[in-house]
Amino acid sequence: xxxxxxxxxxxxxxxxxxxxxxxxxxxxxxxxxxxxxxxxxxxxxxxxxxxxxxxxxxxxxxxxxxxxxxxxxxxxxxxxxxxxxxxxxxxxxxxxxxxxxxxxxxxxxxxxxxxxxxxxxxxxxxxxxxxxxxxxxxxxxxxxxxxxxxxxxxxxxxxxxxxxxxxxxxxxxxxxxxxxxxxxxxxxxxxxxxxxxxxxxxxxxxxxxxxxxxxxxxxxxxxxxxxxxxxxxxxxxxxxxxxxxxxxxxx
Numbered sequence: 001x002x003x004x005x006x007x008x009x010x011x012x013x014x015x016x017x018x019x020x021x022x023x024x025x026x027x028x029x030x031x032x033x034x035x036x037x038x039x040x041x042x043x044x045x046x047x048x049x050x051x052x053x054x055x056x057x058x059x060x061x062x063x064x065x066x067x068x069x070x071x072x073x074x075x076x077x078x079x080x081x082x083x084x085x086x087x088x089x090x091x092x093x094x095x096x097x098x099x100x101x102x103x104x105x106x107x108x109x110x111x112x113x114x115x116x117x118x119x120x121x122x123x124x125x126x127x128x129x130x131x132x133x134x135x136x137x138x139x140x141x142x143x144x145x146x147x148x149x150x151x152x153x154x155x156x157x158x159x160x161x162x163x164x165x166x167x168x169x170x171x172x173x174x175x176x177x178x179x180x181x182x183x184x185x186x187x188x189x190x191x192x193x194x195x196x197x198x199x200x201x202x203x204x205x206x207x208x209x210x211x212x213x214x215x216x217x218x219x220x221x222x223x224x225x226x227x228x229x230x231x232x233x234x235x236x237x238x239x240x241x242x243x244x245x246x247x248x249x250x251x
Contacts, residue, residue, distance in 0.1 A: 009079070009080040009082070009083065010080055010081065010082045011082075012082075012099065013099075013101070014082075015060070015082050015083065015086065015098065016098045016099040016100060016101070017101070017231065017232070017233070018059050018060050018083060018086075019060050019086060019096065019098035019110075020098065020100050020110065020232055021033070021034075021059075021229075021231050021232070022034045022059060022060050022061070022062035022063075023060070023062060023096070023098075023112045023117070024100070024110065024112075024232065025232075026230075027230045027232060027238060028230055028238075028240070030228050030229060030230045030240075032062070033149075033227065033228075033229035033230075033243075034059075034062035034063040034066065034149070035062065035063070035066055036227055037063055037147065037149050037176070037178060037227060037245070038055075038062075038063040038066035038067050038147070039066070040176070040225075040227070040245065041053075041063075041067065041145055041147045041174070041176045042067065042070045042145075044174055044176060044222065044223075044247045045144060045145040045173075045174040045176075047172070048144035048145065048170070048172060048173060048174060049144050049170075050070055050071055050072075050144055050145070051071060051072045051073065051144055052071060052072065052073045052074075052075075052142060052143050052144055052145075053067045053071040053073070053074045053075070053143060053144065053145040053146070053147065054074070054075045054077065054140060054143045054145070054146045054147070054168070055067060055074060055075065055076045055077070055147050055149075056077050056133050056146060056147065056148040056151060057077075057078055057079075057133065057148055057149055057150065057151035057154075058076035058077060058078045058083070058084075058087065058128070059078055059080075059083045060083050060086040060087055060090075061076050061083075061084075061086060061087025061090060061126070061128060062117070063076075063147065063149065064076030064087060064126045064128070065087075065090075065114075065117065065119040065122065065123060065126055066117075066119075067145070067147070068119070068122035068123070068125040068126050069118070069122050071125070071144070071145070072125060073125055073127070074125055074126045074127070075126075075127050075128075075129070075140060075143075076126055076127070076128045076129075077128075077129055077130070077131040077133070077136070077140070078128075078130065078131070079130065079131065079132055079133070080130070081130045084128045084129065084130050086098075087126070087128040088128045090114055090119075090123070091114075091123045091124075091126065091128075094113060094114045094115070094120065095111060095112065095113040095114060096111070096112060097109060097110065097111040097112075098110055098111075100232075101232075101233060101234050101235075102234070102235060103234065103235060103236075133148065133151060133155055133161045134155055134156060134157050134158075134160040134161050135160065136168070140168060141167070141168045142168070142170055143168055143169055143170060143173060144169075144170055144173050144174070145173065145174050145175075145176070146165060146168060146169055146173070146174070146175050146176070147175075147176040148161075148165075148175075148176070148177050148178070149176075149177075149178045149243075150178055150179055150180065150243055151177070151178075151179065152177060152179050152194060152207075153179050153180070153181055153182050153183050153184075153187065153188065153194075153207075154187045154188070155187075155188060156187070156188060156189070156192070157188075157192050158188065158192060158194050159192060159194070159214070162194070162211070162214050162215060163214065166215075166218035166219065166250055169250045170250075171250065172249060172250060173249075173250045174222075174247065174248065174249055174250075175215075175219060175247070175248040175249075175250070176245065176246075176247050176248075177211070177245070177246045177248070178227060178243040178244065178245045178246075179207065179243055179244060180241050180242060180243045180244070181195060181196060181206075181207040181244065183195070183196040183197075183207075194207050194210045194211065194214070195207030195208070195209065195210040195211075207244075208224065208244065208246065211246060215248055218250060218251055219248035219249060219250055219251060220248065220249045220251055221246065221247070221248055222247040222248060222249050223246075223247050224244055224245060224246045224247070225244075225245050226242050226243070226244060226245070227242070227243045227244075227245050228240065228241065228242045228243070229241055229242075229243060
């Protein structure tokens with residue numbers, strides 16, 4: 001997750017919630033979102049060399065590790081230092097513990113091991129760092145795959161990311177975006193929304209159509225598909241969301 005002004009994404013509660021989202025149980029028959037996205041991204045990038053990948057908005061790192069089962073080198077970048085620290089700790093210690101909300105003030109302590117997910121043998125191929133998707137360092141380049149999950153509607157100026165991301169991909173590289181397109185002014189000033197508004201002529205601008213216009217010069221849209229996910233808040237409260245995945249091949 002990337003915002004210009006981090007707040008909730010540095011809190012212990014959100015760190016615990018996202019650890020549980022990525023490393024905890026599955027609910028209502030919905031596949032682990034990070035795992036599903038990584039597997040789909042691997043499949044969509046199978047015609048590339050699959051040497052180097054970027055997991056942008058990596059949160060606590062699950063998809064970065066999953067991508068490392070196929071790719072030789074994976075960068076996992078998130079704006080939240082607290083999230084990045086989880087992935088780094090998983091690498092170093094081989095396990096992480098986190099707090100899961102119970103009822104009211106009740107908290108459950110959960111622990112998972114890196115080998116529970118088959119990540120131990122590939123963890124040294126992953127490199128975590130804190131970074132801003134709208135202003136990435138020049139060193140982050142020459143990727144066969146860039147995956148940005150549930151990211152663009154949490155960026156302060158998503159256009160900065162979208163207009164330049166092709167420069168970081170190799171020829172015929174694959175860009176995988178997912179987003180539920182929940183545009184909110186608390187994350188993105190309305191003037192920078194990619195979609196979800198009406199223009200000066202009253203025409204409704206959807207995010208996918210806007211992405212086609214913005215990315216069309218440098219990318220070919222390969223396909224789109226819906227990818228659901230569930231976030232547990234408490235034992236009896238869950239977020240069920242449907243993210244749209246769009247897959248783009250660099251021209």
